[in-house]
Amino acid sequence: MKVLLMVAPSVGALTLEASNDIAQNMGFYPPLGILYVGTYLKRNSEHEVHIIDSESERLTYKDIEEKIKTIKPDVLGITAFTNTLKNVLDVLKIAKRVHPACITVLGGPHVPLFPDETLQFKEVDYAICGDGEYSFKKLVDVLGEKSPADIKEEELKKIEGIVFKTSDGTIYKNGYARVKDIDSLPFPDRAFLRKDLYFCILGKKRLMTTIMSSRGCPFQCTFCNTPDKLYRYRSAQNVVDEMEYIVSMGIEEIFFFDDLFNITAERAIAVCDEIIKRKLNVKWAFRGRVTGINEELAKKLKQAGCERIQFGIEKATDESLRIVKKSSTVEDIINAVNLTKKYGMMCVGNFLLFTPGEGEKEAEEIIRFALKLKLDHAEFSVFIPYPGTQIYNEGLKSGFFAKDYWAEYVRNPDPNFQLLWEEKVPRERMYEITARAHKRFYFRPRIVWNELKRTTNWTEFKRKLNGAMIVLKLR
Structure with a gap:
């Protein structure tokens, strides 16, 4: 199978005006998360693996569309942060439009915070909570070259950290995936990316x-x-x-x-x-x-x-x-x-x-x-006050926040949202x-x-x- 792993552009992501200009210009760092996942998949399977860092390559959505058209991935895995959720969804919409057969998988810090909300979007097929190396490979292996009708839910449910919508419409979640022996993982293959961009x-x-x-x-x-x-x-x-x-x-x-x-x-x-x-x-x-x-x-x-x-x-x-x-x-x-x-x-x-x-x-x-x-x-x-923090939870409990603003945002991401x-x-x-x-x-x-x-x-x-x-x- 052809597998494409991506980081979405951050242009238009949620920001803080005063500090964001500095943060955005501190430099570009290699996306270690998808490098680890891609390297492990490449070393332990016959799948064809591609990695795109839209941030460091400064890709536009048009650029991304052309790359997806060229690669025609069977599986698209993308890293999701809560502040980049709208950008991630925009990429997934492009993928589903230009290559409808593409299966989409979300990983990253956003998923364990909002697993149910993540699967509400029709552009998201699967998500993984936690370390993705083992779980993503198992998911890709289960998917194989099968049609959606041939994928067995019982096989999917065995994958640690997986989140998906079952045939009866309920959201299934299998905990949080962790690699306990990190020494056992291969070093991230930095040849996937241009080293001069970082x-x-x-x-x-x-x-x-x-x-x-x-x-x-x-x-x-x-x-x-x-x-x-x-x-x-x-x-x-x-x-x-x-x-x-x-x-x-x-x-x-x-x-x-x-x-x-x-x-x-x-x-x-x-x-x-x-x-x-x-x-x-x-x-x-x-x-x-x-x-x-x-x-x-x-x-x-x-x-x-x-x-x-x-x-x-x-x-x-x-x-x-x-x-x-x-x-x-x-x-x-x-x-x-x-x-x-x-x-x-x-x-x-x-x-x-x-x-x-x-x-x-x-x-x-x-x-x-x-x-x-x-x-x-x-x-x-x-x-x-980020979602999942003690301060935000206390703000909700005390009534300082009139409603759960983050839950509202992740159901309908608005780039102008600021809390x-x-x-x-x-x-x-x-x-x-x-x-x-x-x-x-x-x-x-x-x-x-x-x-x-x-x-x-x-x-x-x-x-x-x-x-x-x-x-x-x-x-």
Whole structure:
């Protein structure tokens, strides 16, 4: 069978005005989810596999239509985020129109949040909750070359994580699929995609890619809707094997795309030790927890080639950190930032403004805290009460939200939909404060001078200039 795996365009997806311009221009990262699924299918079957990243290729819907006409896929698998749902459905409508026999399958974070609503759309034939490698292959094998009438529902029901509409019209759901031994999976085959399309605005090298050394996040932050709370990680040897494979492709920089790379310092040290032992020359960065770094790890990170750490700092007081269940303190934050800088690595901080109970006073506290820290970069975001988060659920229960706005949205996706926690500050003022926070942070002599000193090539200079122009345009 011909199988096409896709990422839909994000143009017109739900956004937040103040922070989205920055987020959209931070770079393009390879779609590891469909790369893992496509690689596993290719290695373990005779199916013909194609992958299209509409984002990095900047494809229009007309471009996508032509590609579907050319490939004529028997199965189209597509990643769905709640904020890109309309875009995903637009792609599926194109596929069903130009190639009606195509069977469509949705995966990604949206499906476990809204499995029943996902199957209400006539363009969606199947969906998979959770890790897709094993389950998607089993589904494609069951579908085979059969006509819809010959597909046995009992075979489908055996597939972990599957969601589909049965012959009597009910929605069948078989839990959440997880790959427990991630070391057993083949490395994502990056030859599916053009490696020159991917970059990070904070990176120094021309070519970069991403890697995932773990899956799941065990923490309970009230603003996060990560569905997979079961933490699983790869061995240090397996991770560095993949890093060596990446370097052999001529890629010069790696970003660890784990929810959190350093959930424990011991495991992060093991990866560093393996890199150092093999004398692997590569620059890399990661997203991490402030409580997961100590002196020993900071020293090892620098020795192993780590250049940048991105911390989810979020708040400026112990009480506000406690309220959002960050499991960290202001002292932890200061210690993590200082250790990162002590060993010569760049430090990035993410901050969340206007969570429940917060107004302009609290936003100013967060901004001033960010300015005091020894950060090289900062991103300030207006809080969005995403579906499935503790905050959104409490907002529904308390009556703060008059109805389930997200459930309404996913039944009829509207690209103009925006839901904020407008308790003390109107949304336009939120955007204004957030935009000003970026300008206050970046247009300081220390930040500008340090960025100029760190710039080593023309590619890096152009990226930084582009970033500066984005910040200037924020309103």
